[in-house]
Amino acid sequence: GKGGYDHYMLKEIHEQPAALRQTLRGRADPATGDIHLEDFPAGAFEDVDRVQFVACGTSYHAGLVGAQFLSDGGVPAQAFLASEYATAQPPVDEETLVIGVTQSGETADTLSALRRANASGARTLAVTNVVGSTAARECDDALFIRAGPEIGVAATKTFSSQVVSLALLGERIVRDVTGGRTDDARERLQALSDLPGHVQQILDYTSARRVAENYRDSEAYFFIGRGAVRPVALEGALKFKEISYEHAEGFAAGELKHGPLALVTPETPVFAVFTGRNDEKTLGNVKEAEARGAPVVAVASDGQESVHQYADEVLTIPDTHPDVAGVLANVQLQLLSYHAADLLDRAIDKPRNLAKSVTVE
């Protein structure tokens, strides 16, 4: 059952500290910088020379984060929408690792992209929550995210566990391909290990319901972020539209001025995600929105004073490594969407027109 919560979604949001502990269990040692990933000992990826992610929806956003981890570490990587990949596949060879990110392991678009990659000779790997799923069975390898069952149609805890799994997998791949340990590996592993506690702090102290109430009659909701948190802006908007049925869009912060700014008015709050890296640039984009009268809600840590100065509201996240901050920011945005939808009395666990597992292309 829902364990005392009004919806599975809220229960699953609150399960994140426990789910993340399961995802991390035995896999990362911040003291030594070591990583232990079941089927993937050191050297497992030494033949890989580039990585392609294929996925849909929320899992695609996790794939975008995964590609960023690899690129930052010097491994060529790109994320593709599975439905597009199945239509126009980029070149692959035996040195290409194609990673399908899929919570259910049954999404038709993702399976179709993986089959296509496999037929072209690429090595395939499923990152999934479901042991025995089609993706896990059909791929050459599988890494399980261990988030536990997710009932709500909106993916919440599985996104967090996907990103953490891809951070660990990314670390392993970068070490194998580039022959070295990544610069700040220990700091990053420490930040990952701190995530369960940090997420708990957000759950205990969030002001997401008050913020959702403040902006409940808005015309549209915009989400912006750059670099590692552009996918978080996209995910924030996807979750928001999926369960509230309100118009929401996510943009790369720097793209606002290339078109979307025409939509920005005092009736369109802008949610801006900050990580402690490249914040000045995003702050510049926030000022562009503010100049058009838009209310600004920042997702940022307490220490980011210049951000606080420009924001009408702040959804606070604990201070952490910039690569990991996005997971925390996303939890605040999950809560924002949940409360916005709850205030509108939506069918949160089973939004109209949508299914948990999409088995048609």
Ligand code: M6R
């Ligand atoms: O099971 P999958 O991860 O392959 O599902 C992919 C998408 O259908 C899924 O993430 C969808 O976008 C969610 N309902 C979003 O909350």
